Amino acid sequence: MLRWSAAKPAQDDVLSQTADFRLGRAIHVDEPEDWWSVLLEIEGSIDDFAERAAPLAEDIIIPVAYDAEDRTVPASRQPLVVFARQTAIAAFNMEPEAYGILSLLLGAETPRRFLDRHATPPPMTEIPVSEDTVVMAVIDDGIGIAHNLFRTGPTASRVQFAAILEAEPLVRGSRASVGRALMQDDIEDLLSQCTRGAFLDEDLFYTATGQVNFRTQVFSTVALRRSHGTHVTALAAGYAMEDQVENRPIICAALPARVVEDTTGVSFLPSLYLAFHMLVKQARRFRTQAGHAPVQFNFSYGNSGGPHDGTGLFAMLFEYYFGAHAQCPQRAWLTLPAGNSNLRRLHAQAAGAKTKLDLDVLPDDRTTSEVQIWTPFNGSVEPAPVQVSVETPHGALSLIGTTDTMSQRLIDDNGREAARLSYEFVGAPVMRGLFLLNINATASHLDEVLAPSGTWRLEIIRDLGAEPTEVPPVEVWIRRDETLPGFRPGGRQAFFSNDDYRRFGKFGLPLAVDPKDTPSPIRRAMTISGFACGQSPITVASYTEREEVVSLYSGAGPLNRPSSPQGSDRDGPDLAAKGDDSFVLPGVLSAGSRSGTFVRQGGTSAATPRVARAASSAIGAASGTARDWARDPLRDHADGIARFALKDGTPQRSGSGGYAIEVQDHLPRPDAEC
Structure with missing residues (x-):
């Protein structure tokens, strides 16, 4: 029988409740x-x-x-x-x-x-390049660096640097403390070793790079027909081998499959920070006669957590490298997706004195679930009083408030933890209270206590002290938890399920915008990715070309207001690009995992690299910031770009509008998909 423990006060608490919760779930705590x-x-x-x-x-x-x-x-x-x-x-x-x-x-x-304490730094010798060179930097998973679209010859690669963060280090000459760091010479040596006659053995190549090793259970989606990173990189920087493109060198980092399989908690951010740090340093090596070559970054991942106001670690990561006081010494732009959470029922608002939310936690979920409840911005360290109660499917009730940092644990008879409700005040620049509900997996092959599946009932109680319309709402987000295509099944997405939420319109099509005057606290507004709320990156929405509408799944603004002065001024995505050909032909064509193959993938992840490709042609001459260009791409660069009229476009869903961006250098006819 599971029960809630007594509330634990601040003086007995820890810096990170989520870290403490996740470490408590580890089975082999003392293993070296x-x-x-x-x-x-x-x-x-x-x-x-x-x-x-x-x-x-x-x-x-x-x-x-x-x-x-x-x-x-x-x-x-x-x-x-x-x-x-x-x-x-x-x-x-x-x-x-x-x-x-x-x-x-x-x-x-x-x-x-995967770790090497004795690694030595990779070489940082300068790479002279032409004046029209723009470095293309991609962070993703499963990047097929041997694809012919990233080469200028059978054994000549355009990839100047590749960090493979999930690979066993080389026995000698390791250049990375985790995984492997491959320079262009390393990649071309492996291409030569794995080429027989005129044909490259790509399976052998990816085994040699350490990306795939079935004997030691090292996995990357490059072993499959379709890999997200290869598809995205080809849209951003793929050119036919015979075109001999030399002015778009590629640097990239392939994230570990582990962090892509399980996206709960904050497991993604450390790998992401390290990847950006490595690529920013490598980008410095490219020098024109006038100085550093510009660099265009693309990161096609979204996240549903964070304060959604341009502050917090999610957004501040990108400000650290691309903001006004960036650590990158050359001109650098970044494109990010708006996210695909618009219809997933992951966001809710608590605007009244009492708001009830039904949280459906699914059976057979082998990953933890997390709910973030953010109180309104407050310039002082004393936020407005808020209480949160949580009732499990079996009726166990918890209640904590903003009066002090504290936590309650859902434990079994042996004291093992199945869930935790905690509160902390997040200081500058966020200045918001944060309630966290962490829930264990509901299924596991290991000896761990499981959380009950079913409907968890949340109630948010507020002392408004004024008219409800004058007090900003409490904002609630469920972290994305669902296993992505191509990975082992494990995560099943929790979601809000209040009866008053209208999912469909009168003709049966999912509603992409909240109905006017809806009484439901579950909202499609403010579903923009938590990564994409910062001031500096270009945030890209997706549209469906044939129907001329914003894609139903594409995340929307506005941001969480009010916020601190360090927050962002954006109201949603900056612009929209094609993520789907039509309702019946979702996704767009780009490279498969093997040379010569093409596959279809969609989402804002596919729209974003199209904008990165266009931005790479503009970054050298454009005046102003990346977002200045994104608000009107035709002002500084019109080749291959045309404004696209969207029937339902609004600033909060599509920014400055839809843009048709040509990416035809390497694509086959639509009926020639492999």
């Missing part, structure tokens, strides 16, 4: 191979942190991607990715002040065989 990626925000320099953490040195690996220059730079707060054993993470979480840690985000479990 049990390493995790961790994103820290530290005060001072990396060298200062290393000195403070010297007693835990055997349990920490600071990646070699942070070179001597990086390690000596002081800052009031700066991000740092480390790999650590659970003993070190527990120490950081319980006593952060002793190590100068301001925040802690737990990443994914990382087997020791």
Whole structure:
């Protein structure tokens, strides 16, 4: 029988409730191979942190991607990715002040065989390039770097650098603390070794790069017919081999399959921060006669968490590298998708004195579920009073409020935890209260306590003290949890299921916009990706070409208002590009995992690299910022771009409108799909 424990007060609490919850689920706590990626925000320099953490040195690996220059730079707060054993993470979480840690985000479990404490930095020699060169930087999973669209000859690659974050390090000459870092020479040597006559053995190549090893259970979607990263990279930077394109060199980072399989918690961010750090440093190597070559980044992933106001670690990651005080010394733009959560019932608003939400947690869900409840922005550290109660499907009731940092745990008779409800106040620049509901998996092959599936009932109680229309609502988001295509089944998405939510219109088509004066707290508005709320990136929505409408799934604004001065001024995506050919032919054609193949994938992930491709032709001469260009791409660059009239476009759904962007360099006829 599961029951809620008594509320635990602040003085007994930890820096990160989510990290504490996830570590508590780990089965082999004391195994020496049990390493995790961790994103820290530290005060001072990396060298200062290393000195403070010297007693835990055997349990920490600071990646070699942070070179001597990086390690000596002081800052009031700066991000740092480390790999650590659970003993070190527990120490950081319980006593952060002793190590100068301001925040802690737990990443994914990382087997020791993927780590190399003794790696040496990759070479940073300059690469001279022509004046019209734009570096194409892609972060994704399953990037088929041997595809013929990324080569200029049978053994000549346009990929100048590839970080494979899930691969066993080389026995000698390792250039990465996690996985492998391959330079262009390494890639071309492997292409030569794996080419027989005029044919490349791509299965052998991806085994040689460490991306696929079925014997040791190393997996990448490049082993499948379709891989997300190859499809996206080809849309952004794919050119026919015979075209001999030299002015679009590629640098890329392939994320571990583990963090893509399980997107709950915050396991994604440490790998993402490390990937951006590695690529930003590599981009500095490309030099024209006038200076650094510009670089166009593309990251085609979305996320439903975060405060959704342009603050928080989700959005601030990109501001750190692309904002006004960016760490990237050359002109750098970033394209991000608006996300595909518009119809998934992952967002709700609590505007009245009492708001009830039905949360359906599905059976056979092998990943944890997480609900984030964000109170309105408050310029002080005393937010407006809010209480949250949670009732399990079996009737166990919990209740905590904003009066103090605290948590309650749902435990079994042996004290093992099945769920946790916690509250904390997130300081500057976010300045919001955050309730977190973490729920264990509902199915597992391991010996762990399971959370009950069924309807969990949430109630948000507010002391308004004024007319409801004058008080900003409490905003609620469920983190994306569903297993993506191509990965082992495991995650099943939890969702809100209140009876008053209208899913369909009178003709049976899903409603893409909230009905006027809807009484339901479940909303399609504010479903824009939590990654895409920042001030600097270009955020891309998706449209369906034949029907001339915004794609039903495409995430919408506005942002969470009010917010701090550091928040974003955006109201939704910046513009829309094609993500689907039609309702009956969803998705768009681009590269399959093997050379010469083409497959269909859709979503805002497919629309975004089309914009990255167009932006790469504009970045060198465009005046203003990336978003200035995105508000009117035709102003600075018109070749291959035409404005597309959307029947239902609004600033909150499609920004400055739909744009038809030609990507025909490598695509077959629509009836020639392989």
